[in-house]
Amino acid sequence: MKILCQLLSVLLIALILIAAGVPHTALIISPDALDSLPADTLPIASPDSMDAPIHYKAKDSIVMQIPKKRILLYGSGDTKYKETNITAERISFDQENGMVEATKVNDTAGKAIGRPVMTDNGQSFESDTMQFNITTRKAKIYNTRSVYGEGFITSQQSKRMPDNTIFGFKNTFTTCDLDTPHFQFRARKIKVIPDKLVISGPANLEIEGIPTPLFIPFAIFPITQGQRSGILPPQYVVNQQKGIGLENGGYYLGLGDNFDLTTRIDLYSYGSWGIKASPTYRKRYKYNGGFNFDFANTRFGDPEVKSEFSTSKDFRVTWNHSMDSKARPGVNFGAAVNFGTSSYNKYNVFDYNTRVNNNIGSSITFSKTWQGKPYNLTMGLNHSQNLSTRDVSISFPDATFTVNTIYPFQPKEMVGAPKWYEKIGISYNTILRNQANFKDSLFGKQAMFDAMQTGMQHNIPISFSIPVFKTFTLSPGINYTEYWYTKKLIRKWDPNKKNLGSDTAGGAIDTTYIPGFYSARDISASMSLSTAMYGMYTFNKNSKIKAIRHVMRPTMSVSYRPDLSSQYYHELQYNKEGDKQMVSDFDGAIIGVPSPGAFGGINFGLDNNLEMKVFSKKDTTGRHEKKIKLLDGFGINGSYNLVADSFKLSTFSLYARTNLFDKLNISASGNLDPYQVDARGRRLDKYVWQQGKISLGRLTNASVSLSTSFQSKDAKSKEKEQKIDSLENVQGADAAFAAQQRQLQMVRNNPGEYVDFDIPWRIDLSYSLSYTNTIIPDSGGVVKRITQYVSFNGDFSLTPKWKIGLNSGFDFTNMQIAYTNMYISRDLHDFNLSINLIPFGTYRQFSFTISAKASILKDLRLNRSRQFYDQ
Known part of the structure; x- marks a missing residue:
């Protein structure tokens, strides 16, 4: 009787819920509540077989079949046991064997609705029919579709084991998110290890549902996020110089969160080869960086014909290091090193940006700022290299120590307006240079160390400024500079010495270096006066141009510098005719040379700024005005030496710069010599305007440069910014930076594979013009040289899925097309x-590539490349 009453109570609760019109009926049955009831009298599993409650609900109805010990859920059934959740249109639970079965149904139109979906520990499975045993936690699923990261797996049948491992029968794998994928791998058997790997047996590639001849004996698809070690497959190329080759094959080795190593090898049929090692390191919120060690051995000609056979052994080393600014406040260390043989790029690099740049450089810097004190220290190593001329310049150590301006007469607590002497400021700056200039073939040899120059410069400026006449600023100052040298240059004319390239003695300059410690000094006193003057021209009310404003900033200073370096200057004969010029014993010194003679004169300059206000509907302030800069700055500088014997007026320096409409950047500069020259090119102490x-x-x-850039709007710019932010938040700034650098290098090497289809068109244009008018006094010749170069790069979309791009330029000096890269x-x-196509020049290349978008299949690519080299 007691059991019957309890059973009726359960049924009564269910009837009350249904009568109340609650569509989503939910029952939570706990094992603790069943201890007093015989297990075989209720349609649930026995308390001994469960260690957690079962939650279930349905939209339509719940049917309890007590004799069969079964519960049936109709209409959006939902069952949850621990971390396992199953939803389907129909669900049945059998107490006898603890089996949950979920199925779909067809509506009146024959369309399947309510397909079973099983979610367990972050995994999701969608199928036609699903069976799950609560006791053993095993599941059998029919016609399922699962998502693992970027991959989609469909299986005719699959079994899920208690450890969440999946075994599939008659499967497909793809990264295409369409119901009918464009491509897929079809395999009879697969095994899925959650959050690790998808492993399959023999698989066949299908494209648009059509099987291809491509079979693979096995496949391993990683589905984990983050670092993974593995093989890097090579790509097939054909190079006219090196033969058939396999490039960039190697291995990636993950060494934890802080280190990894990538090794790659290039092999060619004609005997050339190359090896690359790229270790990277990082520590979150501290630093990150990476190295690239590249070595290449290129063979030319036939080894059997020794007269035509040669080899070129080249190397390149790059290092990038950056330090988080919060790691050690006041201390920073950074490196950007790019060093190698001049012929490395010639035989081993084909990307556009590298080919058009013949200059490489390196910089390693350490800086420290003392908190609360005016001291700053910077130390570093600098390197520059011209790959065409093979000239190399290395500066190490290179140090600068600065004491910021201090005001010794200023009280600790200011009261009222400061007095004039309280504005006197003094600072200190010292520079240490140690530099060698040599040809790259002399690197590491004694000649490189013989070319080393060392110098040190000290500078102590004293200055202050006071307002005068309301609109003017008067700035007196004293500046002292001292130079320290370790070599002295002695040059004399030797009439018996042979000129370079001549077999007869016609005379030449004989040069001798004398090591030792030498010093020179310079001191000057100055007083400058500056102001700003404004002019405004206003247009009538109906004009779209409201006003034009002109700002002039004239400066004038009087300075005096005594001649303290006359002992280091002398006249040098430089040709057999007896012509002479004034030279210094320290010409070419890396810390500079004091100017010869005394100076007592006037320095002057004029800077201008031109702006315009126009009518604008976009202005929301009510004034409907917009400011446009016509000229950011243009002006002239010069000086006049009152104490000089001749050539008192200096050359005029002109400059101009502007950014029109925030689109067109223009800059120009030039120098004017106000003195006449004779027939042999020697300057005369007569002004040009004295000739009428x-x-x-x-x-x-003179030089002029123009650049501009245009592009259409990017409809997904905000989404891309959010994606970058989320990437940095997940991986950390250091890892994101390292990944960005690797991606940037891949973009440079393969521009056609990394285009943005969200931007319909883009174009960048630049133009440069330079002019030199050089007079060679010893020959009387005048050399005028004009160089012009225009570069352009951009792309446009023929359709939303087709894009054409071009990177190129034109050299007007040589009247030829510059290095060009075209891609579709x-x-x-x-x-x-x-x-990708490089159609012109010494280096020509053609490549055809099909590559998968998904990162999980980044090595799935078909590449056909041909490279041609004309010596």
Whole structure:
């Protein structure tokens, strides 16, 4: 009787819930509540077989079949046991064997609805029919579709084991998110180890549902996030110089969160080879960096013909290091090293940005700022290298120590307006240089160390400024500079010495270096006056141009510098005709040389700024005005030496810069020599305008550069910014930076494979013009040289899925097309198709590549490349 009453109570509760019109009925049955009831009288599993409650609900109805010990859920059934959740249109639970079975149904139109979905520990399975045993935690699933990271797996049948391992029968694997994928791998058997690997037996690639001849004996697809070690497959190329080759094959070795190592090898049929090692390191919130060690052995000609056979052994070393600014406040260490043989790029690099740049450089710096004190220290190593001329310059150690301006007469607590002497400031700056200039073939040899120069410069400026006449600023100052040298240059004309390249003695300059300690000094006193003047021109009310404003900032200073370095200057004969010029014993010194003679004169300059206000509907302030800069700055500088015997007026320095409409950047500069020259090119102490010409002087050099960039709007720019932010938050700033650098290098090497289809078109243009008018006194010749170069790069979309791009330029000096790279890209949804072409020049290349988009299949690529080299 007691058992019957309890049973009726349970049924009564269910009837009350249904009568109340609650569509989603939920029952929570706990094993603790069943201890007093016989297990065989209720449609649930026995308390001994469960260690957690079972939660279940349904939208339509719940049917309890007490004699069969079964519960049936109809209409959006939902069952949850521990971490396992099953939803389906129909669910049945059998107490006898602890089996949960979920199925779909067809609506009146024959369309399947309520497909079973099983979620367990972050894994999701969608199928037609699903069976799950609560006791053993095993499951059998029919016609399932699962998602693992970027991959989608469908299986005709699959078994899920208690450790969450999946065994599948008659399966497909793809990264295409469409219901009918563009491509897939079909395998009879697979095994899925959650959060680790998908392993399959023999698999066949299908494209658009059509089997291809491509079979693989096995496949391993990693589905973990983060660092993974593995083989890096090579790509097939054909190089006219090196033969058939396999490039960039190697191995990636993950050594934890702080280190990894990538090794790659290039092999070619003609005997050339190359090896690359790229270790990287990082420590979150501290530092990150990486090395690249590249060595290449390139063979030319036939080894059987020794006269035509040669080899080129080249290397390149790069190192990048950056330090988090919060790691040690006031201390920073950074490195950007790029060093190697001049012929490395010639035979081993083909990307556009590297080929058009013949200059490489390196910089390693350490800096320290003392908190609360005016001291700053910077130390470093600097390197520059011209790959065309093979000139190398290395500076190490290179140090600068600075004491910021201090005001010795200023009280600790200011009261009222400061007095003039309280504004006197003094600072100190010292520079240490140790530099060698040599050809790259002399690296590490004694000649490189013989070319080393060392010098040190000390500078102590004393200055202050006071306002005068309301709108002017008066700035007196004293500046003392001292130079220390370790070598002295002695040059004399030797009439019996042979000129370079001549077999007869016609005379030449004989040069001798004398080591030792030498010093020179310079001191000057100055007083400058500056102000700003404004002019405004206003237009009528109906004009779209409201006003034009002109700002002039004239400066004038009087300075005096005595001649303290005359002992280090002398006249040098430089040709057999007896012509002479004034030279210094320290010409070419890396810390500079004091100017010869005394100076007592005037320095002057004028800077201008031009702006315009126009009518603008976009202005929301109510004034409907917009400010446009016509000229950011343009002006002239010069000086006049009152105590000089001749050539009192200096050359004029001109400059101009602007950014029109925030699109067109323009900069220009030049120098004018106000003195006349004779037939042999020697300067005369006569001004150009004394010949009756209306001119400030002869243009000795000038340069003009223009650049602009245009592109259409990116519809997904905000989404991309959010993606980058999320990447940095997940991986950390250091890892994100390292990944960004690797991605940037891949973009440079394969521009056609990394195009942004969200930007319909983009174009970048730049133009540079330089002019030099050099006079060679010893020959009387005048050398005028004009160089012009225009570069352009951009791309545009023929359709939303087709894009054409071009990087090129034109050299007007040599009247030839510069290094050119053309590419065509096609978005194939799951794949990228790219065609890269370098059609002109010594280095020509053609490549055809199809590569998968998904990072899990980044090594799935078909590449066909041909490279041609003309010596």
